[in-house]
Amino acid sequence: MKKKSIKDIAQDLGVSKTTVSFVLNKKGDEKNISKKTQKMILDYIKKVGYQPNQIAKSLKNGTTNTIGYLVPDISNPFYAKIGRTIEDLLWEKGYHLIIGSTDEKKEKEERLLNMFLNRQVDGLIIASCFIKGEVLKSLSEHNFPMVFFDREDPGCLANYILVENKTPMKEAIQKTIDKGAKKIGLLSITPDVYSLKLRIDGYKQALLDNGLEYDQNLLRIVDHNRIKESAQKELKYLIEAGVEVVVFTNNQITATAIWLMNMLYPEKVKEITFVSFDNLDIFDYSMPKVISIAQPIDSIAKQSVEILAEVIKSKKIKNTRIELKPKLIVR
Amino acid sequence: MKKKSIKDIAQDLGVSKTTVSFVLNKKGDEKNISKKTQKMILDYIKKVGYQPNQIAKSLKNGTTNTIGYLVPDISNPFYAKIGRTIEDLLWEKGYHLIIGSTDEKKEKEERLLNMFLNRQVDGLIIASCFIKGEVLKSLSEHNFPMVFFDREDPGCLANYILVENKTPMKEAIQKTIDKGAKKIGLLSITPDVYSLKLRIDGYKQALLDNGLEYDQNLLRIVDHNRIKESAQKELKYLIEAGVEVVVFTNNQITATAIWLMNMLYPEKVKEITFVSFDNLDIFDYSMPKVISIAQPIDSIAKQSVEILAEVIKSKKIKNTRIELKPKLIVR
DNA sequence: TCGGTTTACTAAATCGGTTTACCAAAAATA
DNA sequence: TATTTTTGGTAAACCGATTTAGTAAACCGA
Incomplete structure (x- = not known):
């Protein structure tokens, strides 16, 4: 039982792909699709459990709703916890996470970075060991949505979420x-x-x-x-x-x-x-x-996501530098 | 400076998209593209730093080289470490990871699962709290490549990587x-x-x-x-x-x-x-x-990846149940 | 009853790749 | 020399969505 596409749905119901797409995207009223047809499509959608192919959507829309999370080691509790918090915050905004661990290796970082880009991530949250690197630099110049945390290269302008050191x-x-x-x-x-x-x-x-x-x-x-x-x-x-x-x-x-x-x-x-x-x-x-x-894990995650979302939305150049205060714990 | 596509490359060089695609996929010889043309294309590719759009590739090929990793909490050291090991092992096979944390909630699990499927993951590695659930069951019946670890529902046939309890x-x-x-x-x-x-x-x-x-x-x-x-x-x-x-x-x-x-x-x-x-x-x-x-973290990760890769490759039904021996540590 | 507007819907282009089917010219063979 | 095979390519369909530009038919006012 192959998955149904919009085309199949349209054929089954004797309407056009366009109509189905409009209804699915809640543009039925705006596009003057009759209530009857809308109901028919929606009912059928539910009945066959149609789920849109996000890959096709992404190709057309040019946006994947995917964010790359690039850190030295995702199993380090610090990065794992921030990653987890970011995952939750991004989920609320409709994004989800692809992860990559660099092991502090320049070569691995560049390979992962290219992988993320080829997969058309909409943005990056990075604790990089190599901010100066070619790929990152070129991304920065082309204004690709990125937020750096945990680490900074003072020679490079970018969005940084840092902690006072x-x-x-x-x-x-x-x-x-x-x-x-x-x-x-x-x-x-x-x-x-x-x-x-x-x-x-x-x-x-x-x-x-x-x-x-x-x-x-x-x-x-x-x-x-x-x-x-x-x-x-x-x-x-x-x-x-x-x-x-x-x-x-x-x-x-x-x-x-x-x-x-x-x-x-x-x-x-x-x-x-x-x-x-x-x-x-x-x-x-x-x-x-x-x-x-x-380090204030929650704030780091929250600020990273906020700044990133803002940059993605506004499509404007931004170079924010946020320095958070850590908490001293004396035992 | 927009990213170049195959079409752009073809136009720039005065050849067809087909030719460029053949050369990029190392099918130049097989498809009788002259050495000269091949070299010209490869040189140009390198010069402009062309990177293929994986989304388009995925749409056409029907495979994304993406695996979903679904666990209760990615920041739990157990799942984080297994995740990290899996990340490395999958990377070698050309796959990469999308992650999701369910918080042991059935509803979250199903939402994440659907997200993974819409994104056309090629397979899943799951520590599920809810194996019996509709979505998973239907996937299982349709023979979707999946490996379960850490948890088992003895009523459901599937690929399990477990540890003696x-x-x-x-x-x-x-x-x-x-x-x-x-x-x-x-x-x-x-x-x-x-x-x-x-x-x-x-x-x-x-x-x-x-x-x-x-x-x-x-x-x-x-x-x-x-x-x-x-x-x-x-x-x-x-x-x-x-x-x-x-x-x-x-x-x-x-x-x-x-x-x-x-x-x-x-x-x-x-x-x-x-x-x-x-x-x-x-x-x-x-x-x-x-x-x-x-629990033998490395073995769990290794077996999960191995079984999953096998299932993806063979496209055959398989119900492996591997039970690993944990190690007793007396202090 | 004629022209304009609205309603309800659709064909076709597009995103960026892959792949099938086909073609002309050159080379090899009869 | 005529025919077949090989060489070196290309046009077009396709994957599954979105979106633009359009079109009939119904409606509506004068």
């Missing part, structure tokens, strides 16, 4: 200093992303403000291709250097470090404090104690 | 009984899903096998519409009843309970043992100690 990081670290911390280390994945750089700046600023020495050796970079091994090595370095506080620039690295601490140094989990940019539910009851900077 | 649950609980537990409670979300019922059966069986009394009052059901409040109430009941072990039927409820225990009964976290169907990374270092039944 430097100051919150500084303030979170200040809390530990207020409690007497003197030796503070930092663990970050490769900071080729501007927002990570800012978080690290916050770290340096906190030290500076308090007259603490900035020791370059205590700023450790983890290779994001082999997080576990690399983090273990760098964490070990910091522990052996005798730090009282370890600062992390995102949730993934904090989670890894918590796990490592419990596996390798269970005796030390009570002496050390973690500071994490990004919050995770588990921080509420894991050790070491974590002071975290919680 | 009863025995592993029984064995996990046995570990706690071996260590002397006598009073064992259970917390589950509303078990309107067959696999949850089986997990609960495993719980009952464990008690039975060991001559322990099955006290209906210790089997508490949490309302999945307001998990936190409901779980708090039910957990309180169990704690006050003096249980030594609490069993959970999925990760979400375990995670909530861990959080609640640490918030409300920090003094008891060391005395109580949790048993969780589904594993989470945090169990490695959270309290109370968790004995967990880890």
